[in-house]
Amino acid sequence: MNRTDSRYQSGHGTRWRAHALLLVAASVWGASVQSQTAPVPTMVVQVQSIGTVYELDGVIQPVKQSTISSQVAGRVVSLAVKPGDKVRAGQVLATIDDREAVAGVQRSQAQISQADAEMRNAKAQMERTQDLQRKGFVSQAALDTAQAQYKGAAAARDVASAAALQSSLAQGFTRVTAPYDGWVLQTQAEAGDLAVPGKPLLTVYAPLPLRAVVQVPASRITAVRSAVQTQVLVTPEQGNPTWVVPLTRSAMPSADPVSQTAEWRFELAPQDSGGLLPGQQVRVRFAQASAGAVAAKMLVPQTAVLRRGELTAVYSVVNGAFSLRAVRLGADMGAQGVEVLTGIQPGESIAVDAIRAGFAKAAPAGNSVK
Numbered sequence: 274m275n276r277t278d279s280r281y282q283s284g285h286g287t288r289w290r291a292h293a294l295l296l297v298a299a300s301v302w303g304a305s306v307q308s309q310t311a312p313v314p315t316m317v318v319q320v321q322s323i324g325t326v327y328e329l330d331g332v333i334q335p336v337k338q339s340t341i342s343s344q345v346a347g348r349v350v351s352l353a354v355k356p357g358d359k360v361r362a363g364q365v366l367a368t369i370d371d372r373e374a375v376a377g378v379q380r381s382q383a384q385i386s387q388a389d390a391e392m393r394n395a396k397a398q399m400e401r402t403q404d405l406q407r408k409g410f411v412s413q414a415a416l417d418t419a420q421a422q423y424k425g426a427a428a429a430r431d432v433a434s435a436a437a438l439q440s441s442l443a444q445g446f447t448r449v450t451a452p453y454d455g456w457v458l459q460t461q462a463e464a465g466d467l468a469v470p471g472k473p474l475l476t477v478y479a480p481l482p483l484r485a486v487v488q489v490p491a492s493r494i495t496a497v498r499s500a501v502q503t504q505v506l507v508t509p510e511q512g513n514p515t516w517v518v519p520l521t522r523s524a525m526p527s528a529d530p531v532s533q534t535a536e537w538r539f540e541l542a543p544q545d546s547g548g549l550l551p552g553q554q555v556r557v558r559f560a561q562a563s564a565g566a567v568a569a570k571m572l573v574p575q576t577a578v579l580r581r582g583e584l585t586a587v588y589s590v591v592n593g594a595f596s597l598r599a600v601r602l603g604a605d606m607g608a609q610g611v612e613v614l615t616g617i618q619p620g621e622s623i624a625v626d627a628i629r630a631g632f633a634k635a636a637p638a639g640n641s642v643k
Contacts (some may be wrong), residue, residue, distance in 0.1 A: 312638030314625040315590055316577075318617055320569050325561045326604060327496055331487035331505070333553045335478035336540060337453065343369050343468035344446040354475070356459050360451040366475060369468050371447035381437035388430040395419075395426035455479040458551065483546045485519065487557050488534040497537060498524070500559035505539055507555060509548050516558065516605070517545040560606075570603070571619060572610035578602065579627040587613075588630035590622040590637045595630045598623075 343349075347370040354366050402419035405411045458476040468474060485505045489497050504516040519539035528535040539557065541549075549555075578600070579586045585602050588595040600616030617623065624630030624637070 312636050313629045315622045315637045316625050318571060318619055318621050318623060320571050320619050322569055327559045329487050329557050331485040331555050331557045333483055333549050333551055333555060334486050335551050336482045336484050337479040339452055340473045340476050342471055342473050343449055344470055345369060346469045349462055349464050349466045349468050351464055354457045356457050358457045360455060362451055362453045364451045365448050366451055367449040369447040384433040385437055388433040392426035392430045395423040399423040451477060453479055481543050481546060482540055483549055484538050484540045485555050485557055487537045489537050491528055491533045494535055496561060497559050500561055502560040504558045505555055507545055507549060570612045573613055574610050574625055576626050577623055588624035588627055595624055
C-alpha cells in the first residue's frame with residue numbers, strides 16, 4: 274500500500290469512527306426511552322432566501338455608571354471601599370480633610386456676627402435721623418443717607434448668610450457618598466492623595482440594566498442602520514449561549530476620526546442580563562432583508578440537530594425509517610434555524626425533533642412541517 278492510500282484510509286477511518294460514535298450515542302439515548310413510540314414530525318429540507326447577516330464583537334457596559342470626584346479640595350483622609358465592593362445609596366465612600374471647611378464655617382459665622390452689629394447700628398442711626406428730620410433739625414438728604422446706609426448693612430448681612438450656607442455645604446461635601454445602589458468598579462485615589470473638584474476618586478455602576486456596545490466600522494454603518502433584526506449572544510448563569518433581542522438600540526451621532534468607527538448601544542432586558550459582567554465580550558448580529566442582501570441558505574430547526582460534543586447530525590427519512598446522517602453546520606440564524614453546509618441535500622426529509630427520532634421504534638409522521 275502506498276502513502277497516498279494510507280492517508281486516504283486513515284482519513285476515511287477517522288470519519289467512519291466519528292459517525293459510528295454518534296450512532297452509538299444516539300442508540301444509547303434511544304434505548305433508555307423505549308416507551309416513546311409516537312410518530313415524529315418531519316420536514317422537507319429546502320433552500321431559503323434570507324437576508325445577509327453581519328456579526329460584530331461588542332462589550333458589555335452598565336447603562337448607569339458614574340465617575341465620582343470630590344466637590345471640595347483637600348487631602349483624602351480615608352477611602353472606605355475597594356473595587357468589587359457593593360455599596361448602598363448614601364453610603365460614605367471617601368472622607369476628605371475637613372479642617373479648612375470647618376475654618377470656613379467659623380469665618381462665615383464671624384462675618385454674620387459683624388454684619389448683624391453693623392446692621393443694628395445702621396438701623397439705630399436711621400431711626401434717630403428720622404426723628405430729627407421730623408423735628409426739622411436735619412434735612413431730607415441726611416435721612417436719605419441714613420436709609421441707604423441701613424439698606425447696605427442689611428444687604429451685607431444677606432451676603433454673610435449666603436457665605437455661611439456655602440461654607441456649611443462645603444463641610445458636608447467632605448464626605449463623598451454613593452449616588453445609588455451599585456458596585457465599585459475601580460478606585461483612582463488612595464488615602465493621602467490630594468482631592469480637587471473634577472479629579473476622579475472612584476467609579477461606581479448599577480448592576481442593571483446592561484447594554485452591549487459595538488464599534489461599527491464606517492463601511493458597515495449603512496448595513497447596520499438598515500438591519501431588520503438585531504440580536505445579542507448572551508451566556509446566562511445557567512444554560513447555553515442564547516441569541517436575545519435588545520430592548521432598544523441607539524447610535525452615537527459622530528464617528529471616531531482615528532478608528533473610523535461609530536458606537537452603537539443595545540440595551541438588554543433584565544431577564545437577559547443574568548450572568549453578564551461589565552467588560553465581558555459578546556457577539557452582536559445584524560440581519561438585513563433588502564433585495565441586494567438576500568442569500569440562499571439551507572436551514573433546519575435547532576431541534577432537528579443532534580449534538581454530541583463536536584459531532585452534529587440529523588435524522589433523515591430513508592425507506593420509511595430514520596437514519597442518522599452526520600452534517601456540517603454553518604451560521605446560527607437564531608429563530609430562523611441553523612445553516613447546514615454539507616451532509617444532506619435539498620428535498621430530503623428529516624425529523625424535526627432529533628431527540629424523539631432517536632427513540633427506539635420511532636417512526637416518521639410524514640412531512641408535517643412546511
